[in-house]
Amino acid sequence: MKFQLDEQQGGNSISRHDSDQVxxxxxxxxxxxxxxxxxxxxxxxxxxxxxxxxxxxxRILALKPELVIFGSGTRLRFLRPAVYRSLISARIGVDTMDLAAACRTYNVLASEGRSVLAALLIETPA
Incomplete structure (x- = not known):
């Protein structure tokens, strides 16, 4: 899917994605x-x-986001909270979505000036 988004000065934007690249x-x-x-x-x-x-x-802690959007791949899958406990302890929100939803949500939040980070899982074929 291709996105059309006004690029904000100095900010990152996700312009397109498919199942194996962003x-x-x-x-x-x-x-x-x-x-x-x-x-x-x-x-x-x-x-x-x-x-x-x-x-x-x-690794995400050093980037100091207020919210992490975890794109779990081509389908929605949830991790055990213990895996991202460091983010919870630092009071950083974590939301899980499939890759497509994560890309769209990241763009909306970044365009609003939010300190958001997309952690996008693109799985390597076996």
Whole structure:
């Protein structure tokens, strides 16, 4: 799906996505990534839903979002809260959605100037 969004100055926007890649600021990404509302898009190092652990979510703390939108892949799947306990302890909200909904929601919140971060899982085929 392709999105049309007014780009905010200095902010990141997700312009397009499909099941195996996401375009941020016009650049395609074929791996899981962290998309902060401002700053550098980062590879996340998550290859599968089953492989996600506490360390994946602890990396997010340094980026200091107020809300994390977790895109769980092509279908909606929920993690055990213990996996993202570091975010809960830091009073950072976490919302889980499938990849498509996460991309749309991230764009809306970022366009409102919210300090949101999209943690997008793009699973590597076996």
């Amino acid at each position: 375009w941020v600021n016009g650049q395609p990404h074929r791996h899981s990534l962290l998309v902060p509302w401002r700053g550098e898009v980062q590879a996340w190092g998550a290859e599968s839903f089953e492989g996600l652990g506490e360390a994946h979510f602890e």
